[in-house]
Amino acid sequence: MEHVKQYIDQHHDRFLQELFGLIRIPSISSVAGYKDDMIRAAEYWRKSLREAGCDKSELFQTDGNPIVYGEKIIDLSLPTVLVYGHYDVMPVDPVELWESQPFKPEVRKGRIYARGADDDKGQSFMHAKAFELMVRTNTLPCNVKFMIEGEEEVGSMNIGPFCRKYKDLLKSDIILVSDTSMIALNTPSITVGLRGLAYMQVELTGPNIDLHSGIFGGAVANPINALAKMIASLTDDNGSITIPGFYDDVIEISREERDEMAKAPFNEASYMKNIEVDELFGEAGYSTKERTGIRPSLDVNGIWGGYTSEGSKTVLPSKAFAKISMRLVPNQDYRKIDELFEKYLMAIAPKTMKVKVTLLHGGQAYVSPIDTIAYQAASKAVEATLGKKPIPVRSGGSIPIIPDFEEVLGVKTILMGFGLESDACHSPNENYPLDNFFKGIETIPYFYQYFTEMYLKK
């Protein structure tokens, strides 16, 4: 496969420039007002797929942002790889913490800095370029389909209906996704588990208007004080979640499996140093990697209420808000968690408050078996380009649509991600190492090759 490295070397700068063109479009899906940019980003993908060699490449309208579909069918007797990715990105605030502008990609010390540099523009675009490479060098061994959506960061509301409607069009043998991290290029890993997600918004209303805290303070219940008490009641001092029934469906992982997982290299000291904390905290009885890999968690993602600007304002506010999300593990259903959460909040809310709880988005957890030919092909591909057999790991993140794919399309997904934990996905100064971008492009053709070989031998 010498042609792979050669082609990448020859087109190195153009690949990067094309990625930058995609990154420059501020396709933030969670904020209204970027609608035109969502369409521009989708159109950029459509054009890229066509130019890379797709025979068909088009936008499918949905109730939200369009889905980009592309395909190249070379022989119906060969297997088909369905590539999934997303062109939407997270918001950029707090924008003042960025060292360069989020939508002006900049390369510093071997890393591309920009919103979407990794998640998921950088990672998904590797597939467009690897595909181009195989087409141009006449080495594409199987059929390919692309499905790139624009609502992954807001719950993928429309791709489920899309999959159901176009089930035949999307027929494939494996779904291939690069939207996860590996431990390091010299310690490669493949994600075999994802947590589920139940993301809630809570709104508390006390008095009908903001009151003067001098005149009313002490006599009228304050929604922020009340919200703080309610949030405090969601977890205990051992880091466990106290919502009744929350752990009912959690499957305990065996001591053996936990011992096996513990063998993956993990340096707690450098983990802490990277994020500058003196102490870690999580559920008692579990290690740091277990706390994010096999155990559920609860985080307040945002909170606001009252006067939040400079200086002091003596207000007893009318309202207080929080965004609270729970990461779930296999066998927990986000719909049940949504119900338990709302029921508990209603039960602990003081009578002085009106409470509104909304599910902003939800998704199930996912586990990928490692005894499939698809996993074996991915493992061999990574070993071929990075020189080491990758470790199968469970990630703490969620891609809610992955379990849905299996349910709707009946196909497993391989999460062959090339990100790193240091890429600051969803944070200021998101970045993606150039090495990872180009190693990803190099690895993908190996996957296609091995997967097709094993598929035909089967």
Added chain:
Amino acid sequence: MEHVKQYIDQHHDRFLQELFGLIRIPSISSVAGYKDDMIRAAEYWRKSLREAGCDKSELFQTDGNPIVYGEKIIDLSLPTVLVYGHYDVMPVDPVELWESQPFKPEVRKGRIYARGADDDKGQSFMHAKAFELMVRTNTLPCNVKFMIEGEEEVGSMNIGPFCRKYKDLLKSDIILVSDTSMIALNTPSITVGLRGLAYMQVELTGPNIDLHSGIFGGAVANPINALAKMIASLTDDNGSITIPGFYDDVIEISREERDEMAKAPFNEASYMKNIEVDELFGEAGYSTKERTGIRPSLDVNGIWGGYTSEGSKTVLPSKAFAKISMRLVPNQDYRKIDELFEKYLMAIAPKTMKVKVTLLHGGQAYVSPIDTIAYQAASKAVEATLGKKPIPVRSGGSIPIIPDFEEVLGVKTILMGFGLESDACHSPNENYPLDNFFKGIETIPYFYQYFTEMYLKK
């Protein structure tokens, strides 16, 4: 005193237009960027005092916003009234809840709607117009001084030093202030007590940057979750404040005095209906009026952290903030409360967090005796124009500078306020009834008359 009503009738519209001119200047002291407007508002006052009849009227520069000083000395053997007020106002957010623009005064159903309509532009400007009335009708019975500051809403940092420096210039026999409320025009009251204030800002820092709540959630302590638990620990389920030592200096009011206070009319049903709450909440063992009048309180005035915009962002934030203020009662020292608060917060903060506590502003509580000639003069004046003897009441609000005046200038203050609790001071749609504005102008000359008579008889 028939001339009083006559003069007000003749100049009714002009009085209002002049007040509106002052209100139109957005003199928000707590937000940087309004510096020019602070100076414009001070200059407006200076000019108004000169035109109303002051022989001297000038701006005194301070380290912050200028202080307006004006005087008319008619006879050094007569008493001197020192009028205090403030030209700065509170911020206007949430601005979307205003029914008209905060700095475009509008009269609807007999009320002036605008930021500062009551607090304190409307109330302080009554003194300028009452003074003009007495000068123009040759009925000014004593000497007058004005001291109008521009930092009352942010802690009056510079008026203390100003008073110390110009103690001789400010020599007076009584300080007269209209910056408080009465029960109603047909149930007049005079404020004889004010609560003190300790207004704190708390900043919690966990990880050095915002993290992905999927990747890190469960293993790294979340500053918002931690802040919620800390806030929850500040009060108990009986509405008491749990900071050790907080109540040590609170003087228990006798049963007799509490019974006396309970005679002031108060309709709990309409109080609740006005603010649309189904239930009140406060310190166990005290009535609603006691909870705001004679007991301290603790309110979170603002809270923020993480993602607070539309939609969902799965962030584990680096920081969380809260503005927390405590109203204090006589004998509690805000400097001691500041220390107790900070000490307690440091003690309950988890080791995973860095904590920063800042005193944003503080002031002592105040009690005014009712057996002074100044109080008697105010009581008679209110009775003369409103037809009923006013009830002495303790207000829940704070004017931190009032106790300082007594300490520095050695003079008591009369809080002859004409606001109503329904004026929405500090809130959206602040307003001030026209009747209260004009009744205030009518009452003030009576106070001057009675006070001078009693003073000379003494």
